[in-house]
Amino acid sequence: MLRVAGFTAAGLLALLTLGTLVVVALHAGGTARLIVSDWAAIRFTLTQAVVSAVLSVGIAIPMARALSRRQFVGRGLLITLLGAPFILPVIVAVLGLLAVFGRTGILNQFLGFWGAAPISIYGFSGVVLAHVFFNLPLATRLILQGWGRVPAERFRLAAQLGMGSSAIFRHLEWPMLRTVVPGILVTVFLLCLTSFAVALTLGGGPKATTVELAIYQALRFDFDLPKAALLAMAQFGLCAIAAFVAWSVARPEVRDIALDRPVDRWDSAALSARLGDFLVLSLGAAFLILPLAMISLNGLPHLLDLPQSVFSAAIRSVIVALSAAGLTVFLGLPLAFTIIRSRRVGGLIEASAYLALAASPMVMGTGLFLLLFAWINPAEIALPLTALVNATLSLPFCLRAILPAIRTVEGRYGRLAQSMGVTGFGYFRLILWPNIRPAVGFSAGLTAALSMGDLGVVALFADPDQATLPLVLYRLMSAYKIGAASGAGLLLLGLSLGLFWIFDRGGRLNAAT
Template sequence: MARRAQPLGAATGLGLGAAALALALGLGTIAAVALRAEGPARLGAADLAAVRFTLLQALASAALSTLLAVPVARALARRRFPGRGVLITLLGAPFILPVIVAVMGLLAVFGRSGLLSAALAPLGLGPVDIYGPGGVVLAHVFFNLPLATRLVLQGWLAIPAERFRLAAALGFGPAERFAHIERPMLREVLPGAFLVVFLICLTSFAVALTLGGGPRATTVELAIYQAFRFDFDLGRAAWLALIQVGLSVIAALSAFAIAVPGAFGPGLGRPVAQLGTDGRWLRLQDAAWLTLATLFLILPLAMVALRGLPGLAGLPPSVYAAALRSLAVALGSAALTLALALPMAIAIDRLKGLRGRAVQAAGTLTIAASPLVMGTGLFILLFPLADPRLLALPVTATVNAAMSLPFALRALMPAVAEAERSHGRLADSLGMTGGARLRLMLMPRLRRPVGFTLGLSAALSMGDLGVIALFSDPGHATLPLQLYGLMAAYRMESAAGAALLLLVLSLGLFWIFDRGGRTHAEP
């Protein structure tokens, strides 16, 4: 059957241009740094140790996050209780939480003077120290357990309820249901969830900077930072960045090879109803998993709020100035993310096939790139044109947009495909092309994912502590960098207040954009 006409030629061209820009940001900046290097680069024993630790902590973090996500997602899928929707929404909070704020919350709970150490003291047990490899893995699980749970939960909800009804009719117990229904779904879903978490942990910087940093807890991204900051060894930084991209590509290919397609077939769209003789023990088990997961997520956030309230009143003016700079960077990054992601999503839908997958790969590649190398490459390319000190905030916004691009595409691509599938032929018959098609047909149906994309990219940029830590001077510091400086100076009361301010601004930006996208949105 012949394919219908593809009228959005301009949008497709913009999408191809955006894909080329994303590719240039991901790989072209590595080339710019490598070409500027003086002489061949050599990786020392410390660099190889950083690569080894990066792999080990990413594997451990991804394994723990996905394995713990299974019982939590199963409990959410088969139990109905008051506040279930709120809890599922809460699972999205750690992913958009500023890393340095989360670290302060984790220290308040698991640090040497935290709640856990205070609880262990009467038992004669020493204080807990989360600095080092254990703390890096703990922080990554805090960030990524909710994300993995959401991904696995989607797999559970995709199982037709009729399969569970049939299992109940056949008298299947929990073991049989797991073997015949749940395990095939997990075989399909877990490799993808593991890959997402692994890639996020592979490029970890702020967590390693605050909780690691020693010889035993240096990630590749932190080694790149040290190569720039202390040695200005551009060749070594470029090689480390290429190794990081290579590890990400190998991980992606391995996950795709392990995953298997689902074989459940369509259902009637009914909600999952876990029928059968579960018994009281399984209900208590589900309640225990949900309680532990909720406490693990809420306690650090609650401690940030409790410790930050007294420090809000005494914040120095520099903190509020940094907050305004962070807001400007976040809004600019959100706008740029949408400007790149929307035409790319349209181009992916219009091109399909190999060309569409190539555009998607270019947009996804940035998740494996080094933000520090990306920022340095941009500085090298722009140095002849402007004063580098004036470029710190624009470059930071650009890099943050590139890092948010894979998540924006994930949100926009299905919505664009559904809008074209349901209304594309009608738009074709009315002769809608270009801007009119985008404004009248696509955008009314993309309000939700567009609002989510803007909110997510703004929140991620608001809490970013990456490029700005490498190039900014004190007069151009963003709020995360200002907070890190307060922590380094042991001004903990002011740091707690700044952390609460950063938390409120990040979550507030996400809520405003996401809520705005849901208002008057068309199905």
């Protein structure tokens, strides 16, 4: 029973990732050729991803170091906040960044006051800025875990040997960074590679178009299916190479270890070190908090007089988010069991589930479009498709939470339960579920938040009369209805974080562990 469900889930996953790819490949042949602007898109995609990754990780290193060795009021809050951008709707973050760095943002007002020339957030720099906003916190958290893994005895030994900051860096920190940083660099690179909404809002034009955006334009505006398919193949090639590199370099694990308290060390009391850490932390925190604060500040006055279309879009979005969350759990749980229980194919399924990490929403969307449009107008099932694709794209993250949880329970109680005849559904209900509920809640929350903020697949398929909240928000921004956009942005922000919080909290409430 469980086995059948597991293989069904694996099959569906394969259909969505590999099946759509085959369809795309079949359509990519023929007369379509990559022209100059397409190559420009590929070049831009690669360049911005490299620069975004290097900048994010480069700034994350001093920030993680400061966090790892300083104790201050609000440290825990700041670390929690570092997790927020991951579930933040891209369009909301862009709105916040515009309020700070945009033409009439607070930074340009400040510069104008001193008579300096205004800066522009659109184009290459804007895309990179947004990517750093999303990935700097992620990279900081991952590197911070690296610091947490250096045994406390090492720092004691270093102190006993009279090592200064530079010696500690050479003997303790550099070796740690060398193992941790490459994996994080590739991960951030991969995430920036499939960036769509950022390029849609802050990029665009011949100079700042990503491949994802080019696919969208070929499909949506030119209705050039062979061209869209060819671009999708190019995008898949880029992602596959990056994913392969990521897989072979290292896989950073998203785990909460040693974040809760700073490392004891004895080299950081110098005034220059303290000043440096203070500067890095305040700038980093401001960069993270200001855009979010601006959304709340600008949005609050407009929250009550939002147009009716915004509320109906919000309801559609919540339904999509809940469906996606349910789908992930119903796909993910049997999948996780099959991975653990089936020795022969488990590893294969696990690897292919992680493949979805390299699958781009646009490639999957293009494949589904090509597959479906012969029979049905994809716009009619835009919302179910959005939920399905988002559930699939979230699966790798969810498996990373659920698999270790199940493995722990199996390792600790598997034999004991077997010896008492506690098997089948009884085992699931009495032993497994109480222990994995927090991981499942987290997964459902993550999926709900990610689908709530999705502005990719839905842009590809949806008609104006069935738009989701992010799509409505994008249209309001394009029409320069800044007030309504701010209000809708705040609503979207609240709904995304709220959904995540409810699921995550619900999973932990009265939980066993």
